[in-house]
Amino acid sequence: MALKEKIDSKQLILCGEISPPQSCDGDVIREKARYFKGLVDAVNITDNQTAIARLSSIASAKILLDEGVEPIMQMTCRDRNRLAMQSDLLGAAALGLRNLLCVTGDYPTFGDQPEAKGVFDLDSIQLIAAASHMNQGLLLSGHEMKKAPDFLIGAAANPCGQPMEMRLIRLHKKIQAGARFIQTQAVFDLELFSRWLQQAVAWGLTEKAVILAGVLPLKSVKAVRHMQQVPGVRIDEGYVHRMQQANDPQEEGVKIAVEIIHALVRMKGVAGIHLMPVMWESITPILLREAGWTTLNQGERP
Amino acid sequence: MLKDLLSYHQPPISAHERRVTRLALFVEDVFKAPLFHCQRCGECILSSTAFICSQNCPKRLRNGPCGGTGADGSCEVYPEKKCVWYRIYLRSKTLHRVSLLFKTNKIHNWNLEKTSAWLNVFKKRIDPPIWFVRRDQEKVKEIIRVGPQRKD
Numbered sequence: 001m002a003l004k005e006k007i008d009s010k011q012l013i014l015c016g017e018i019s020p021p022q023s024c025d026g027d028v029i030r031e032k033a034r035y036f037k038g039l040v041d042a043v044n045i046t047d048n049q050t051a052i053a054r055l056s057s058i059a060s061a062k063i064l065l066d067e068g069v070e071p072i073m074q075m076t077c078r079d080r081n082r083l084a085m086q087s088d089l090l091g092a093a094a095l096g097l098r099n100l101l102c103v104t105g106d107y108p109t110f111g112d113q114p115e116a117k118g119v120f121d122l123d124s125i126q127l128i129a130a131a132s133h134m135n136q137g138l139l140l141s142g143h144e145m146k147k148a149p150d151f152l153i154g155a156a157a158n159p160c161g162q163p164m165e166m167r168l169i170r171l172h173k174k175i176q177a178g179a180r181f182i183q184t185q186a187v188f189d190l191e192l193f194s195r196w197l198q199q200a201v202a203w204g205l206t207e208k209a210v211i212l213a214g215v216l217p218l219k220s221v222k223a224v225r226h227m228q229q230v231p232g233v234r235i236d237e238g239y240v241h242r243m244q245q246a247n248d249p250q251e252e253g254v255k256i257a258v259e260i261i262h263a264l265v266r267m268k269g270v271a272g273i274h275l276m277p278v279m280w281e282s283i284t285p286i287l288l289r290e291a292g293w294t295t296l297n298q299g300e301r302p
Numbered sequence: 303m304l305k306d307l308l309s310y311h312q313p314p315i316s317a318h319e320r321r322v323t324r325l326a327l328f329v330e331d332v333f334k335a336p337l338f339h340c341q342r343c344g345e346c347i348l349s350s351t352a353f354i355c356s357q358n359c360p361k362r363l364r365n366g367p368c369g370g371t372g373a374d375g376s377c378e379v380y381p382e383k384k385c386v387w388y389r390i391y392l393r394s395k396t397l398h399r400v401s402l403l404f405k406t407n408k409i410h411n412w413n414l415e416k417t418s419a420w421l422n423v424f425k426k427r428i429d430p431p432i433w434f435v436r437r438d439q440e441k442v443k444e445i446i447r448v449g450p451q452r453k454d
Contacts, residue, residue, distance in 0.1 A: 078361075082409065104368040107360055107379045118361060125365045126409045129307050132453070140409070142310055158369035166391040169403050170366035176450035177406065185369060192373075204449035231370030231378035 003042045004152045007210050012297050013272025017044040020055035026063050032281045033067040042070040051111025058092045073097050076105030081121040093149030101154040102127040125173050132178030155179035158232040159196035175209045182209050183274040186216035188235040190263050201269040210271035213264045218253035219280045258291045308409035326418040344414030349431035350402040352393035359386045364407040401441035
C-alpha cells in the first residue's frame with residue numbers, strides 16, 4: 001500500500017530512514033534498501049543531513065524507487081533558493097517521486113564545511129506552502145503549469161523544544177500550509193512527548209495530519225554522546241545510564257528502542273513510527289522482530 | 303492564495319530610488335537599530351513578532367523557531383543565547399499578541415533588503431503593521447477550536 005493510502009487507512013504506519021553516502025556510490029543505497037524492503041511503508045532519504053555534503057536526496061530517492069522501496073524525499077531550505085527548490089521539485093516529480101518532507105535544515109556551522117552560506121530563502125512552512133501551490137498547478141511566479149505534480153507533503157516537528165505552545169503554533173501553521181504527515185525528532189523523553197502529544201490532540205492537529213513518532217536505536221555510548229549534541233534531541237538520564245552500564249550496548253540500545261516503540265504505539269494520537277537507525281540501517285529487521293511489529297500492526301491505531 | 307504567500311511581480315528597487323531614499327533609511331535606522339537590533343530587511347514584521355526583530359535569527363526565519371531549539375529555549379547556532387522566537391513567544395504572551403503568531407508571514411522579498419520599511423508601507427509594497435490586538439486570548443481559542451484549515 002502506498003504511503004498516501006496508508007495515511008487514509010487507520011493502520012499503523014512505519015517509516016525508515018537512509019542517509020546517503022559521502023560519495024557517488026549508489027550501491028550503498030541499494031544495499032541499505034535491502035534492510036527496509038517489505039518491512040516498512042516508506043523510507044526517508046535525508047538531504048545533506050547535519051550540513052554535510054552527500055549524494056543528493058533526489059538521486060537517492062530515485063535509486064530507492066527503482067529498488068521497489070517507496071522513498072520520502074527530504075528537502076532542506078538551507079541549500080537552495082526558491083528557484084532551485086521549485087526546479088528540483090519539478091525534477092523529482094518527473095522522476096516519479098511523490099513523497100516530500102520539508103525541513104528547515106541544520107545550520108551550516110554544524111557540518112564539515114562551516115564556511116558555507118546558509119540560504120534559508122524560504123522557511124519550512126513557506127516551502128510546504130510553495131509545494132502545495134505547485135500541487136494546484138502554480139509556480140511561485142504565478143505561472144500556471146500544464147502538468148501539476150502531486151506531492152504528498154510532510155513536515156518535521158520537535159516535541160521537546162520549549163515553549164511547547166510555540167512549537168504547536170508552528171505545527172498548526174505547517175498543517176495549515178499543506179502538511180499531511182508529521183515526523184517527529186527522535187523521542188527519548190516519553191513524558192515530555194506525551195504532554196506535547198496531548199496538546200496536539202487537544203488542538204485538533206492529529207485529525208488533519210498523522211503524527212509519526214521518531215525512534216532512534218542507540219548503537220553505543222559514543223552514539224549517545226553524539227545524539228546529545230544534536231539540536232532538538234533530549235535523552236532521558238535513565239537511558240544514558242543504562243547504555244553506560246550495559247555489557248552489550250548494542251543489545252541494550254535495541255531493548256530501549258523496543259520499549260520506546262511499545263510505549264509510543266499505545267499513545268492516542270500516534271499514527272505510526274518513524275525509525276531512524278542513523279548509520280545503523282542493518283539493525284532494522286532485528287529491531288522490528290524484537291518489537292513484534294507484525295503483531296503490533298494488527299487492528300487500528302489507538 | 304499565492305499573494306498571501308509572497309509578493310510577486312514587483313519591479314526591483316532601482317539604484318536611483320535607493321539613492322534618494324537614503325535619508326529615510328537613515329532616520330528609520332536611528333530608531334530601529336538601537337531599539338530592535340533592526341537588520342534592515344525592508345519588509346518589517348516587528349508588529350507581528352511582539353516588537354522583537356525576528357531577523358536576528360541566524361536562519362532569518364520569519365515564521366517561528368526551527369527544530370533546533372533546545373529544551374531550555376536555547377538557539378541551536380549559539381547555545382549560550384536564547385532563541386529569538388523563544389523571546390518573541392514570551393513577549394507575545396505578556397503583550398497579549400499571541401494570535402498574531404498564527405499568521406504565516408510572507409516569503410521575503412530580497413529586493414527590499416536595505417530599504418526603508420516605513421517607505422515600503424507607504425508605497426504599499428508591504429503589509430502595514432498591526433498596532434492593536436483586541437481580545438487576544440479569545441482569538442487564540444477560536445483559532446485552536448477551528449483548527450488548521452488546509453486547502454486540499
